């Protein structure tokens with residue numbers, strides 16, 4: 001199973017499926033500029049569970065260095081970034097070397113940025129291990145966090161390939177499963193109504209997010225993302241649609257202190273807000289109440305955002321890089337599969353917020 005991602009400078013495959021990690025050997029050996037050395041940056045938590053599968057799949061003739069980074073978001077720090085670069089220099093990597101990112105979105109963002117900045121850019125391959133990473137591993141955005149803002153320091157750097165072994169997903173916690181699946185739901189909202197209908201029909205609890213159905217959703221999600229990236233690699237236009245649910249979601253995530261509410265859980269809450277906003281702005285017709293009920297049934301903490309006051313959420317939203325003046329830039333829907341970008345005033349947002357709170361009771 002394969003999706004081809006086309007960007008201005010690079011076309012690369014995403015290979016998806018149970019046991020897909022075995023494809024990394026053939027992919028590396030068939031590269032036009034076959035790497036002379038590999039440098040794996042691995043999430044240490046992921047390595048403990050799945051490291052041996054990747055180890056076995058790497059092709060014998062190419063020498064490998066392994067470098068371990070803390071599990072999850074804490075890997076996206078300046079200190080971890082510096083340690084990686086030090087280890088890369090010590091391993092004497094050059095432009096013929098290749099970085100392998102092994103972990104979720106956090107490890108992929110860090111390792112991608114290491115590859116982007118080492119000697120002004122060396123090639124890398126993503127080996128994502130979370131559901132969320134169907135989103136983050138494709139598209140070439142790499143970043144670490146600054147104390148003043150998440151993902152503020154980074155680069156656009158496309159991978160040579162994405163090797164997505166869905167058997168790695170079996171060990172995800174329920175929380176991480178839901179979090180990642182929120183991005184799948186997002187992809188359906190912005191581009192594919194039948195896919196959304198299918199999801200709402202098939203998934204009733206977190207445990208349903210698995211198997212062939214999940215694999216099919218991930219493939220569709222990657223196709224949607226790659227079509228958008230093809231059109232707008234550097235986010236000057238339609239790529240912004242991928243932020244559906246994220247303006248309000250990021251605020252909830254930030255206020256809850258990153259961690260308590262997983263990224264996708266906050267995005268799920270943000271999607272409900274964006275749906276109400278769409279209804280308010282242009283009579284978008286959709287049964288939001290029953291969608292919110294469905295999310296709750298699956299296990300999403302949909303009232304999460306309501307633990308904070310409107311003023312708190314608004315303050316964080318205007319701090320977000322998507323804000324201009326006092327207005328906040330939102331991705332809304334004309335209908336499912338038809339997103340657009342609009343700036344919302346504080347008064348509008350406050351009205352929608354009041355409505356959201358009333359409906360959630």
Ligand code: NAD
Pocket residue numbers: 043045046049071072073076103104105106107109129130131132133135136137138139140141142143151168169170171172173176179180263
């Ligand atoms: P993550 O990488 O932090 O992983 C979440 C947790 O799951 C970690 O503790 C990790 O160790 C663990 N884990 C990973 N794979 C596992 C597995 N197979 N089994 C068991 N545990 C596993 O989180 P994530 O949700 O994958 O990614 C979130 C990050 O992605 C954020 O930093 C976000 O900014 C970034 N992101 C980037 C883009 C992009 O376009 N570059 C898009 C969306 C999100």
Ligand code: ZN
Pocket residue numbers: 183246263267
């Ligand atoms: Zn997201």
